[in-house]
Amino acid sequence: MSAIAPRPAIVTDFSLVTGLSQSRTPLQRRISAMAGMYADQGAAQRLAQEDVLVYEFFDMGVPDSPGEVAYGTSITYPGKVGDEYFMTKGHFHSVLDTAEIYYCLRGRGLLMMENPEGDVQWEELTPGKGVYVPGRYAHRSINTSPDEPLITFFAFPGHAGHDYGTIESKGFRKIVVERDGAPLVVDNPQWAQ
């Protein structure tokens, strides 16, 4: 006889105001870890001196299997590198054809998406908006608010995995800059075919 062990539910606090938790520690990404991703390299190097915190997010360590759901909050802080808004590194999933849902809790921004075939999409994030990123699309959060953190709750299949390398070496096809006080999506001058 094989007994099936009980499995405890996991309870975590994710503040609706800060996105942070009192019981778990987020992963943090500072400007120094992604300075090369911004178009204005001079501005990026200057900010890297102070090593400003750009974003943080939770990895809850759920098992790596299709029956599980990885989840947590992501907090991208307000700021710019030159005229380019603070953003996450962005990634494809290692299992490329896996989707992800982002639900915006606070702030204002864009979710940038592109697939390997070059289809580019972006959607606005405002509180209460859910954006379902289809499988095969890399995704990046971009905070376009002057003063508020962009906070999302995200969920994706446990077996998805992360491919950061493709974006690290090629970039996204589009970037988001401030023009006349408003966000504008423009071609990425650094994008590598």
Add this chain to the structure above:
Amino acid sequence: MSAIAPRPAIVTDFSLVTGLSQSRTPLQRRISAMAGMYADQGAAQRLAQEDVLVYEFFDMGVPDSPGEVAYGTSITYPGKVGDEYFMTKGHFHSVLDTAEIYYCLRGRGLLMMENPEGDVQWEELTPGKGVYVPGRYAHRSINTSPDEPLITFFAFPGHAGHDYGTIESKGFRKIVVERDGAPLVVDNPQWAQ
């Protein structure tokens, strides 16, 4: 050559205040659809006359596959049937070993869980709390607030499916009633082995 078609992101508004959407229609469950699930059958029959709305939730119709994530909000209204709090029907997943994350946006309640082996767990839901329901556990939301809707954002694997029948015929092992103005978890007198 096989071209891979672009796939649009899906954007939906889910109010952080009401849980409802201006662009999508939720599924609604009225007391008449679940009167037999409450311990006080007389009270349930009386409420069924007015056919009170107990809860509503979204089925976004994502494809039924492990690379997808089903998601939406669930809104359980305040109320009682006798001294038993309003609740969702609750279900197992058809693919039993699939998990689900519930993130509480508003209100107060409990998430009741049990597995086929009889392990019973429950966790409090308050704003900002995330409860990860492990695979193999049936789950039900219960609103213990006197006046506020219990609103959660949920996500589960696309291939999970729903088994409502097991709970409809057996019930959960525990129910939640008001005693001296506070919620109390007690044995379900109707529970069928």
